[in-house]
Amino acid sequence: IWDVDRKSEWSIWIVHSKIEIPHRYMHGMGDSSSPRHSLRRVSSSKKLHHDPVQNASSRAELHRKSIAQMKINARSVQDMHIYANPSRVPVVLIEQHVMVVPQHGCNKYLLANAPDLYNTSVPPNLQGDSFAGNPSGGKNTGHVLRAVIFVHGFQGHHLDLCLIRNQWLLRDPGAECLLSETNEDRTYGDFKEMGRRLANEVVSFLKNKLDKYSRHGGCRELRLSFVGHSIGNVIIRSALSEPKLQPFLKNLHTYMSISGPHLGYWYSSNSLFNSGLWLMKRLKGLQCMHQLTFTDEQDPQNTFFYKLCKVHRLNLSTSC
Known part of the structure; x- marks a missing residue:
């Protein structure tokens, strides 16, 4: 009602x-x-x-x-x-x-x-890379698959980035968007596991799109982009280190980070927030919170974030 x-x-x-x-x-x-x-x-x-x-x-x-x-x-x-x-x-x-x-x-x-x-709306023409042909103006050689993956944050929902997705499509009509659902209700565990689930979801999404494009003229180029919010950025970086995504690293195109804790959460002057963080770690036993605060290992060089920073995936060599 x-x-x-x-x-x-x-x-x-x-x-x-x-x-x-x-x-x-x-x-x-x-x-x-x-x-x-x-x-x-x-x-x-x-x-x-x-x-x-x-x-x-x-x-x-x-x-x-x-x-x-x-x-x-x-x-x-x-x-x-x-x-x-x-x-x-x-x-x-x-x-x-x-x-x-x-x-x-x-x-x-x-x-x-x-x-x-009775239909006065004119359908938009396929322009630019959405159906790209060769420069000589000859026969079309295939589509450009522009895949954009949106990853929500802690205890988030796959529709959290829906407005960002809509804004993206205004600037890039024809992009294939995935609002990640694989870690929904499961953002309290290990970042490695969340990254592995995201990698499997992305690979499955890309394979489905590539199969679809192969039936309609083929795909001559793949551009893979990521948009993450909060710890979704950490999940993305963890997923990029997974073996399943290695074949697609050469296709990385754009990366957008929205409020991502890329250096973890070690220092804070907010005592109230620190108290809540301590309760979540002690009472809930959230693994991701231990990893964010570098308490998952006694030696800082063995912590998840330290090792993640050693994995170079978002650098210029990958055309990201």
Whole structure:
């Protein structure tokens, strides 16, 4: 019930509208044009008379004023300040352009392309490396597989980096993304084991993608990237030292570390945090916490982090 109520409340910030485009705008369509081209001409002529930005801003402002007069259902436990200032919450305007085709007297071409008339969105073209051909402009020689692995942190969820994944895809459309799940609910053990599980998951993911690409023109290049949050960065480094990932080290491309404890956690001036850390090590017996604080071995040179720093995987020689 709470989930349904929240969806209903958030849906008020989305405004749906349907714009009918009269059939008379299609009269100039010749052999060199298409319904989509004609739709673009209609929309472009409309922009000459109305500023789309100003129009959208005015509609959003009117909608915010109507929202300000609404009462939020307070029967469920919720944060009453989740909406902040209504004037600062974005309003999403969704317009559906519909071509009005006469029932009588319409030509066969319009009827044959009726589905396209109701779909004004133009699919993006495959550009750049997503379907790369040879420089001479000849026959395509295969795809470039751009694989990005996202690894969450301590006691995290595989969707923790979902927003980062979405931002990545905005900059790199067509990238194949994996939100790692193999260590979910298992981030309390040995970093070596977590790294081994991640390596197996990555290899399985890459094999599946390579098999898929082989059925659609082949894969001429692989670019493997990693994004880690918190101890997910340590898990990534541990996975890169696993034998299963050795064949892919030459394909490393980008590495993004978000708040990664690459030097462990040895010193801290926060007594409260140190007390909680001590309780987790003593009462929970979390192996990863012992490794983070260099208490997994008496000799510092035998600790996990010391040995991990001796394994050079994220250096220039691997093109990372």
